[in-house]
Amino acid sequence: MIGDTADPHMAAVLDRLPPQGTVTVDAATLPDVLCRLDLKHSTLFDQQGEPVRLSVAAPARGWIRRLAPAGWDAGTHLGSQAAARLASRMALLAALVRDDRTTWLCHVDALFAAENKMMQYRAARALGLRVPETLICSHPADLAAALGDPFVVKPLGPGNFTGEDGQEHVVHTQTVTAADLAGTDLLGAPFLAQQQLTARTHLRIVTVNGHAWTAELDAEGLPLDWRQAESAHHGFKASVRWREVERDALLLARHLKTGFTCQDWIVDAAGPAFIDLNPGGQWLFLPNSMTTQVADHLAAWLKGA
Helix, strand or coil: CECCCCCHHHHHHHCCCCCCCCCCECCCCHHHHEEEECCCCEEEECCCCCEEEEECCECEEECECCCCCCCCCCCCCCCCHHHHHHHHHHHHHHHHHCCCCEEECCCHHHHHHHCCHHHHHHHHHHCCCCCCCEECCCCHHHHHHHHCCCEEEEECCCCEEECCCCCEEECCCEEECCHHHCCCCCCCCCEEEECCCCCCEEEEEEEECCEEEEEEEECCCCCCCHHHCHHHHHCCEEECCCHHHHHHHHHHHHHCCCCEEEEEEEEECCEEEEEEEECCCCCCCCCHHHHHHHHHHHHHHHHCC
């Protein structure tokens, strides 16, 4: 498993796996976990500190949650010696996760591709799924002409950052007008612009290798980005009435070769629409009846069950 053991999502799966033979590693812990990597074998230490040797005759299964813990490279200056060390660490981790002796629930290359929202929307459109009209453009007037005014903007890249104050900031999806963006360099830090849909219901769909679970949230009274409402994080309810959307979510996951996804859909007056997919997303804020099943299926797949 690739991730930080302090991450509750990692812990939820680890609790269901035997310490013997289970390896957890990320960019931060790589020097302590990797024993040897050559052209024929790789040897890592498991949860008990015992060496585990991977080879063609002894393959493994793996799940990538996070390649590095949040803030592991904080304060590192680009071009510095410290940055070179961390880049070398990531190159070694890349060699490890691209080792074909491990079958990944979501291969790292598919994960990187699926994290790009434009790739997601292209895939969804190719499959005939409903998605909001989406555009990246340097001219606000062109955005308004294509999408209507107001329209929605969301980050194309990271949705969070550490500010100069040392605090973590989240960049939420928001509604804007062309006038709001006058004089803004829209391609300096590129944002996606989308047609605004009025949600009646928010859906969070989790998929694990052919299985899907859906939780729904009533959108009434919530901001455009439900994450801005603290109560919404605890307001999702497990639902079995969205089987067709679940089939579409699984279809999209298969198309993107992502064995695990957390997907956001909304339901408006015209029906369900795909909004976002995260191949390493969060699910523990959802109802316990769902989170238990998700963790069970992740662990079962890793054990080969």
